[in-house]
Amino acid sequence: MSSAFRADALAGKNVFIAGASSGINLGIAQGFARAGAKLALISRTPERIAAAAATITGAGGTAIGIAADVRDYAAVEAAIRQAHDTLGPLDVVISGAAGNFLAPVVGMSANGFKTVVDIDLIGTFNVFRASFDHLNTPGASLIAITAPQAVNAMMFQAHACAAKAGINMLIKCLAMEWGPAGVRVNGISPGPIADTEGMARLAPTPEVEARYKARLALRDYGTKDDIADSALFLCSDNARYITGTILDCDGGSKLGDASANALKTT
Ligand code: HXC
Ligand code: NAP
Numbered sequence: 001m002s003s004a005f006r007a008d009a010l011a012g013k014n015v016f017i018a019g020a021s022s023g024i025n026l027g028i029a030q031g032f033a034r035a036g037a038k039l040a041l042i043s044r045t046p047e048r049i050a051a052a053a054a055t056i057t058g059a060g061g062t063a064i065g066i067a068a069d070v071r072d073y074a075a076v077e078a079a080i081r082q083a084h085d086t087l088g089p090l091d092v093v094i095s096g097a098a099g100n101f102l103a104p105v106v107g108m109s110a111n112g113f114k115t116v117v118d119i120d121l122i123g124t125f126n127v128f129r130a131s132f133d134h135l136n137t138p139g140a141s142l143i144a145i146t147a148p149q150a151v152n153a154m155m156f157q158a159h160a161c162a163a164k165a166g167i168n169m170l171i172k173c174l175a176m177e178w179g180p181a182g183v184r185v186n187g188i189s190p191g192p193i194a195d196t197e198g199m200a201r202l203a204p205t206p207e208v209e210a211r212y213k214a215r216l217a218l219r220d221y222g223t224k225d226d227i228a229d230s231a232l233f234l235c236s237d238n239a240r241y242i243t244g245t246i247l248d249c250d251g252g253s254k255l256g257d258a259s260a261n262a263l264k265t266t
Contacts (some may be wrong), residue, residue, distance in 0.1 A: 003231060011036035013235075014087040014136070016080060016129045018070050019097030021048035023196040024145065027224025028094060028231045033061030034231065036211045040083030040090075042068045042076075043097065068177075070097045070123030077130040089136035092235045095127040096145035098163075100201055104154040113159045120163035121170070128174060128185070138182020141235035144171055145227075146187045146246060148253040168246055175244030184243040189192075190228045191250025193220040217252025 019025045021043035029039055033056045041056075041231030043049040046067040064086055068079040084090060099119040103112065114144055124144050131142070149157050150164035168187060170223050175185040192199050192212055199221065203209040213219055230249040248254050 003239070005031060005035045005229070007034070007036065009232060009236070012084070012201070013037045013091040014089065015092040016040045016042075016083050016090050017094040017096065018042050018076075018123065018133065019095070019145075021045060021052045021065075023198065024190060024193055024224055024227050025094065025096035026052050028096070028228045029063065030056060030059075031225060031228030031232065032092075033059070033063060038087045039063040039088060040066060040079070042066045042070075042079050044069045067216075070126055071118045072094075073126045073130065076126045080127075080130045080134050085132040090131060090134050090140065091133045091136045092141050092143070093127065093135070093139040094143045094231065095124040097123050097127075098145070098160075098198075100157075100160050100198060102202065103159075104156050105158050107160065114160075116159035117163045117166070120160070121166040124167050124170060128170075132178070132183075135183060140183045141239075142183060142185045143231055143234055144172070144185075144187045146171075146189045148189055148191060148248075148250055150189065150246075152254060152256070171246065172244045179243055184239070186234050186239075186243060187246040188227060188234065189215065189246050189248045189250055189254065190222060190227050191248075191253035192221045193227060194223055196224070198224070214261075215257045217255055217258040219253065222249060222251055
């Protein structure tokens with residue numbers, strides 16, 4: 001369990017999380033539930049999101065799971081309205097749905113590129129835009145899950161790099177426009193996180209995983225709890241003056257190659 005969480009740190013808070021049927025976003029949901037939050041979770045697949053909500057209710061927490069594709073604005077809007085009707089105005093909205101695969105641009109169709117941009121970038125616009133009229137303001141906090149790819153070019157990741165770069169700028173524009181309404185908008189940029197679909201796709205063998213770790217300043221993958229802790233901080237009163245920023249929780253990923261190989265001359 002994440003050490004930073006007090007059992008009542010999020011008591012009375014209503015939290016909506018998109019892309020919460022697995023991985024990092026489910027980890028945030030579970031951490032937030034332990035801290036007393038009431039949750040509405042969405043993803044595309046009815047069985048997967050129902051199972052995710054059940055892991056929380058089964059552990060004594062409060063969660064509803066709603067099937068909605070973030071590419072479908074009407075579906076997102078309906079899910080957010082259902083969350084508001086069930087839980088009350090939303091204190092925290094987290095947009096973390098994403099799709100990814102390794103492919104060179106010449107191995108990627110226009111639809112392959114568009115699919116990732118639609119899920120990651122357009123999906124984040126849809127979730128945040130639809131949530132605006134359902135927020136508990138002033139004091140609401142929005143968090144987008146971005147990635148180091150937003151600022152570091154990466155081979156075979158043109159779609160994800162472009163989509164996450166767009167998310168980083170969307171965060172800043174929304175922070176400007178919605179700050180006067182008492183809404184803070186920030187991002188978390190996770191580095192490689194253990195036991196996730198993302199790393200299963202980007203580092204599918206032990207050899208690639210070892211090379212990934214060797215290039216990191218902190219030499220290891222992070223955990224889902226590391227990201228949950230970052231999210232808890234960003235939506236807490238301790239971060240009340242922070243908006244429009246990206247919190248890198250990445251073991252130094254964004255710094256570049258920290259392996260000794262980077263300086264070898266022979
Ligand atoms: C090339 C591919 C491909 C691949 C799919 N496509 N996989 N192209 N190489 N490996 C193409 C398809 O051929 C199709 O184009 C288009 O993408 C859409 O594919 P569909 O299968 O129809 O799309 P859909 O069912 O909507 O699925 C979306 C998906 C899928 C992104 C393709 O992988 C998915 O559902 N992913 C969700 C889970 C996920 O990816 N989790 C990891 C997130 S991690 P054509 O032209 O044939 O129609 C992450 C890590 C970031 O973001 C950073 C880590 C450091
Ligand atoms: P994951 O388990 O595959 O999580 C992705 C989630 O998005 C799933 O719940 C998936 O559920 C949902 N989803 C996908 N397409 C959707 C759509 N169209 N509409 C609604 N929901 C959709 O992957 P993860 O590795 O934990 O990644 C989670 C987030 O962290 C992503 O934003 C990713 O870019 C980011 N990230 C991950 C890493 C890492 O190391 N893993 C590093 C940096 C950033 P369904 O299939 O049920 O729809």
